[in-house]
Amino acid sequence: MQVYVSRSDSAIDRPARWLAGFTATEAQPGEAVTVSVEVPARALQHWSVSAGSWSTEPGEFTVLAGRSAGDLPLSATVVVD
DSSP: OEEEEEOTTOSSOOOSOEEEEEOOOOOOTTOOOOOOOOOOGGGGEEEETTTTEEEEOOEEEEEEEESBTTBOOEEEEEEEO
16 A cells, blocks of 8 residues: 655645555455555655755645555545644
8 A cells, every 4th residue: 555645736846746655465356454554744844945954834735545656546635734
């Protein structure tokens, strides 16, 4: 399972989506499995040249999950204050 984050209205120059976490799992055909993927707060941060440190841009981020970057059927919105 791979988890990506995206931000369409970012003031920061970012990729369309970036890998935020992943885990490996195995399942038999037709079998459902539950997995947990931790997304660290650092995955939502960017380097601020003016501050000289990592910063978090407030607002909405979209979290996407699936088998690969081309197959992300799950999504949720996270709001950062």
